[in-house]
Amino acid sequence: MPETKKIPQRTEIVDKHKWNLADIYADDAAWEADYQKAKGLLAQARQFAGKLAESPKSIYQCLHSQSELQIILSRLYQYAFLNKDLDNRVSKYQALTERAATLSSEAGAAYSFVEPELLQIDEARLNQMAARFPKTDEYDFYVKELIRSKKHIRSEEVEEVLALSSLVTRGPDTIFSMLDDADLKYPSVKDEQGNEITLTKQRAIKLLESSDPRVRKNTHEAFYSPYKDHTNTLGASLTSAVNADLFYTRTRRYGSCLQAALDGNNIPLEVYRSLIEATEKNLNGLHDYVRLRKRLFKLDKIHSYDMICPLFPEQDYEVSYDHAVRQVIESATPLGEEYCIHLKQAFHRRWVDVWETEGKGSGAYSAHSYSVHPFVLMNYNNTVDNLFTLAHELGHAMHSHLTCAAQPYPKSHYSIFVAEVASTLNEGLLLHYLLQKVTDDKQRLYLLARTIDNAVGTFFNQVMYARFELDIHAEIEKGGALSPEMMTAQWRDLTQKYFGPDFTVDELTPLKWSRIPHFYTSFYVYQYATSFAASQTILSRFLKGEENLIEDYLRMLRAGGSDYPIELLKICGVDMTTPAPVEATLKLFAEQVTEVDRLTR
Numbered sequence: 001m002p003e004t005k006k007i008p009q010r011t012e013i014v015d016k017h018k019w020n021l022a023d024i025y026a027d028d029a030a031w032e033a034d035y036q037k038a039k040g041l042l043a044q045a046r047q048f049a050g051k052l053a054e055s056p057k058s059i060y061q062c063l064h065s066q067s068e069l070q071i072i073l074s075r076l077y078q079y080a081f082l083n084k085d086l087d088n089r090v091s092k093y094q095a096l097t098e099r100a101a102t103l104s105s106e107a108g109a110a111y112s113f114v115e116p117e118l119l120q121i122d123e124a125r126l127n128q129m130a131a132r133f134p135k136t137d138e139y140d141f142y143v144k145e146l147i148r149s150k151k152h153i154r155s156e157e158v159e160e161v162l163a164l165s166s167l168v169t170r171g172p173d174t175i176f177s178m179l180d181d182a183d184l185k186y187p188s189v190k191d192e193q194g195n196e197i198t199l200t201k202q203r204a205i206k207l208l209e210s211s212d213p214r215v216r217k218n219t220h221e222a223f224y225s226p227y228k229d230h231t232n233t234l235g236a237s238l239t240s241a242v243n244a245d246l247f248y249t250r251t252r253r254y255g256s257c258l259q260a261a262l263d264g265n266n267i268p269l270e271v272y273r274s275l276i277e278a279t280e281k282n283l284n285g286l287h288d289y290v291r292l293r294k295r296l297f298k299l300d301k302i303h304s305y306d307m308i309c310p311l312f313p314e315q316d317y318e319v320s321y322d323h324a325v326r327q328v329i330e331s332a333t334p335l336g337e338e339y340c341i342h343l344k345q346a347f348h349r350r351w352v353d354v355w356e357t358e359g360k361g362s363g364a365y366s367a368h369s370y371s372v373h374p375f376v377l378m379n380y381n382n383t384v385d386n387l388f389t390l391a392h393e394l395g396h397a398m399h400s401h402l403t404c405a406a407q408p409y410p411k412s413h414y415s416i417f418v419a420e421v422a423s424t425l426n427e428g429l430l431l432h433y434l435l436q437k438v439t440d441d442k443q444r445l446y447l448l449a450r451t452i453d454n455a456v457g458t459f460f461n462q463v464m465y466a467r468f469e470l471d472i473h474a475e476i477e478k479g480g481a482l483s484p485e486m487m488t489a490q491w492r493d494l495t496q497k498y499f500g501p502d503f504t505v506d507e508l509t510p511l512k513w514s515r516i517p518h519f520y521t522s523f524y525v526y527q528y529a530t531s532f533a534a535s536q537t538i539l540s541r542f543l544k545g546e547e548n549l550i551e552d553y554l555r556m557l558r559a560g561g562s563d564y565p566i567e568l569l570k571i572c573g574v575d576m577t578t579p580a581p582v583e584a585t586l587k588l589f590a591e592q593v594t595e596v597d598r599l600t601r
């Protein structure tokens, strides 16, 4: 196991800790052969165009041939991209990745006639035709979704204009990214040792974790100064993005921007509203947590820059990879024997690429294509954080694996709404397992505080962002105008409300609205909070040892994208249209805060 500071080469890593990408293609020649096959399939698309209305068979054959092509395309991309990410300095796989991506967009263009042509067919007739497909359980959900989308599809001429409009409406996002990622320059600050550090986003995060309050404060002020200098530009950019949402909402005849955004996954509006309402009714746990930080850090006031550094340092808590694997497997025991067999297989059959090596992609992810098992990329570094990341990514991998084995390709794409349940549930089980094992109070406190901070980031912050998005859209919808002053004032009020009386909102924190990239994909972040609440609810049921839950849970994972996410969660008894899952999450959070408080008295 590489312990040295120097980043190893791939040749230095044992095979069992490296991906076996030969599971996708034996070699590059096999990739090339499949690429040629995909090109051939792509050329067939033309023969279906203009003929779909002729018979159920002609529709089915076209959809089937499209699926077959997509399966190959995703396998081609998978092999090229994963090889590339193992060493980004090798240009050969960059070229293969680009070729696969180009072929995918050509395929999209070649089959772009399908949906408009199917939508021309009258609804009752399309249903009748779908009932006579050679196989009726493959495209039924697809057809149902197509029919559901129909009422928001406009005339051919309007659709043509809407298709062209994206060139203009994606402007705000592009302008924001250019400013935020390229043009904004952060000043320098002094670290704990007095060294002058030029700030970047990554360095700011590190410095905000400092145990020295002076370093945190100076970093915060330096980090926000360019946003303060550009607040009018950033305000205009976000306002334009909201106006673009309103443009699509009106042209597609939705009642509100929220409705337009939630319609894609058929999420009822109550889900969004009840998330915010239930949380805002019960912020005491978060207020208590701010008070606890104030006490433990011995500060008079808590500012936003005192919320990031860990309450307890990660002391003497190294986790070797082999130990991590054992813990991830053992902690998943409540999910049943079958789940654990798949999980072991992932570790033993080289689905995981473990160590950081020269040129390898950073971070961690699980990647899957329909016809091959998933692969998990790690940059494992023996920390507790990495142990949880491993559990998280394996949760995604098991979800993909079970879905792809159970579903036909058209139903294999699950939404993020359920995906983050499959991953965070494993993190929750791991935490529970570790808390049962630790004997040392320090480690117990470290684990609990880590969990609490994770909930603040994944749940409370996201709910507050969701509330802010709702407010700024409502303002534009009622014909009002947004200004940087108004958005700043709104952020200040919400921050005070969420974080409570022991939190002091300084001058710069309310500018945070101006630097959140996710606001350019509106009404997206709430899903982090809803998934978290759903997974906490399922977790508490697992820990109670409820009967049949294993079966239900596996059924939900296997269901993949065969139904709407809200319906899938109901399989496990979670109804996100009611406040219950959010209330349970808030209760658990408050209990964890109380426990840390008690252990530190």
Ligand SMILES: [Zn+2]
Binding pocket: 392, 396, 419, 420, 423
């Ligand atoms: Zn995830």
